[in-house]
Amino acid sequence: MSNPSILLNIENNIATITLNRPEVFNSFNRDMALLLQKTLDDCEQDKTVRAIVLTGTGKAFCAGQDLKEVTNPEHNPGFKKILEEHYNPIITRIRNIQKPIIGAVNGVAAGAGANIALACDVVVAHEKVSFIQAFSLIGLIPDSAGTFFLPRLVGFQKASALAMLGDKVGAIQAEHMGMIYKVLPQDTFTDEVQQLAVKLAQMPTKALGLIKKSLNASLTNNLEQQLALEAKYQIEAANTADYKEGVTAFVEKRTPKFKGH
Structure with missing residues (x-):
């Protein structure tokens, strides 16, 4: 029996999802895309999970679409199905899950693989x-929300050039242009990702989910709409047990012990 294309490990309130087709640089076929969707759903529904790490096996994070699938005359699902049933649902899940998701990019992230990472x-x-x-290097356009997130991360002009020219962007350059949060040392990468995940898993999960919803809405809201939404979610956050714990811990000058609700 072949190894599963998606691995899931849950420990200490952290779900680590690993893309696991290293022989093809973790590129997606239909089975892998559908399994990732199911795994994300499982993590969303599991109340013990308070943070998610998405990473890859081997030398790559993800090389995007497995081109052997789309060039196979007998089993080619076609781009309509690939986008509507594979990548678009993955991006939607990543943005809608009310838990923090770390994109732990362990190797090259190309095409849809890059944009899945940037959606985290x-x-x-x-x-x-x-x-x-x-994409442009083989006559396609960026998908998996690449044309949505990239210009918002790095600016319109830079995003336009990267999308059209297909330039390779190193991690340090990506951090400097605001594409990613931080570059970590290669030799301590796994440990530092784990430390970051532990920190997020110990934070007020409900508040983090509301932050995520607020940021999602900010991509299309005007100022008045966003102010109204902030007021709504702030009231919701203020009614959580974690808010009460946070305030009490502050007054008592101790470290808060958040429970995620």
């Missing part, structure tokens, strides 16, 4: 990693 809440990479909008 906190994106880190080690110094040997590169990102590439490889």
